[in-house]
């Protein structure tokens with residue numbers, strides 16, 4: 043896409059800045075000292091980052107978030123793709139019912155499943171572990187539903203051609219369906235990743251050990267453990283927030299190129 | 312070994328409307344079979360059944376003598392050219408052609424060499440690095456052909472593989488297919504709408520209509536002894552003329568009969584009345600090169616025949632049409648079946 047019109051460009055720039063401004067402001071704030079900030083002055087420092095990482099374990103939280111979100115994304119998108127392929131292409135006993143059940147779970151608010159999930163994991167002893175964070179998040183009903191619809195849009199004759207060329211059904215999936223669904227799969231992977239990265243309630247409930255906290259839980263705790271003299275140390279919180287959004291921005295910048303390429307490829311058909 | 316037998320195949324997609332009725336065929340190893348029939352008569356369905364892409368409700372498919380109804384398509388070792396090409400849009404022409412080889416773990420160098428060789432035969436080597444989206448219809452069709460022939464299999468199913476090519480290319484490709492057949496000794500089952508293709512390629516032709524197999528025989532037998540009026544009218548260009556026997560003045564036999572006369576059984580008779588002559592009037596004449604096709608109105612109905620252009624004066628006029636009754640076909644008026652009057 044190219045913006046030729048200068049008025050258009052100006053508007054795009056203005057809106058871009060508008061949407062970016064909270065993030066920019068928090069980054070700006072994260073480099074100031076709290077004392078000067080509350081006194082109405084201006085004094086720069088990187089000390090907030092030092093404290094977030096050293097005193098408040100944000101490096102560890104970051105690592106936890108990366109591990110959990112990474113595994114959930116890769117595992118979740120794989121499961122969703124396999125399930126979507128099965129629902130889109132194979133007729134099997136109970137298939138429609140099962141797919142109906144998958145769609146139905148979309149209508150259940152996640153908070154309702156909080157307690158059952160907690161009890162289940164407590165029973166199998168997976169609370170306070172990575173597995174306890176990862177397993178319940180592995181199945182994405184929305185990604186399954188979305189990818190199934192997408193795959194149904196791919197002509198079945200392509201599958202058939204591949205079968206005639208000697209492919210097994212897994213080879214059809216891997217060599218034909220996945221490459222042709224790439225934009226949808228990448229979008230859903232990003233969707234799962236962001237959802238897991240921002241997930242707060244479940245990690246809060248499932249984890250009680252500091253060294254397994256994810257960024258979101260750690261961030262929320264920063265308010266409570268650092269009341270100061272009745273005020274919150276905003277520059278510190280902002281430094282921690284910046285640490286928590288940078289990987290997402292980085293990830294998006296990496297994937298976005300593929301997203302755009304994938305979408306145009308699909309259009310050439 | 313790749314003989315294929317169909318035993319009383321019945322097929323319906325929705326369980327109520329039958330698409331194939333009791334179709335039985337025995338196809339020998341290395342035979343070139345052409346299936347013809349009007350649109351919607353079940354030709355593609357028949358191919359898909361043999362390929363294993365569809366299941367039949369009734370009947371048996373034997374491949375090399377073994378029951379194959381339950382065999383998965385990928386295990387049948389059959390190459391197929393789809394009517395709608397079904398090229399992989401995300402792969403280049405080269406990758407499309409080499410896909411089957413890649414699945415068989417043929418080394419990259421070897422399969423690219425094979426793809427190039429195939430592309431040469433099909434005049435596609437300039438497009439090897441393009442994606443199918445950037446090809447014309449005829450080019451795509453040739454890629455589909457290339458994908459099938461890149462693998463040396465023993466059975467090919469081709470669903471109208473030349474329908475989108477221009478005349479010169481079609482004739483060239485027809486020769487290629489014939490050469491391929493001779494060279495590989497493969498069994499080929501070929502669907503077409505083009506009767507020249509059918510008559511020139513086939514060892515045997517299967518004529519279908521409404522899901523029924525009408526006749527399955529050599530091109531000569533189909534042309535010379537059509538089993539019924541439909542087969543007679545379907546093959547031959549211009550098509551066979553039919554006259555109700557009771558309208559033909561010199562007819563002395565059974566009146567419940569249609570007389571079928573191919574254009575070559577008719578001629579303009581300049582010498583005057585013979586024994587079997589019909590007076591007529593030239594309604595339309597079509598120039599085809601050295602010949603003209605004449606459509607003449609007679610009291611018995613319209614007759615189409617071919618004459619050399621030089622033997623005729625231009626324009627309309629009254630003529631006498633000579634009928635060669637030795638070359639006539641007879642069909643029952645009731646069911647269209649072939650009859651041989653005494």
Ligand SMILES: Nc1ncnc2c1ncn2[C@@H]1O[C@H](COP(=O)(O)OP(=O)(O)OP(=O)(O)O)[C@@H](O)[C@H]1O
Nearest residue numbers: 324325330348349350351352353354355356357394
């Ligand atoms: N997937 C399907 N579901 C339901 N009916 C179908 C399906 N495919 C084909 N049919 C029907 O089966 C009949 C035979 O179709 P088929 O495609 O075999 O015809 P065809 O002889 O190949 O025709 P054409 O020359 O137009 O390609 C048609 O009446 C068609 O409507």
Ligand SMILES: [Mg+2]
Nearest residue numbers: 354355394470
């Ligand atoms: Mg067809």
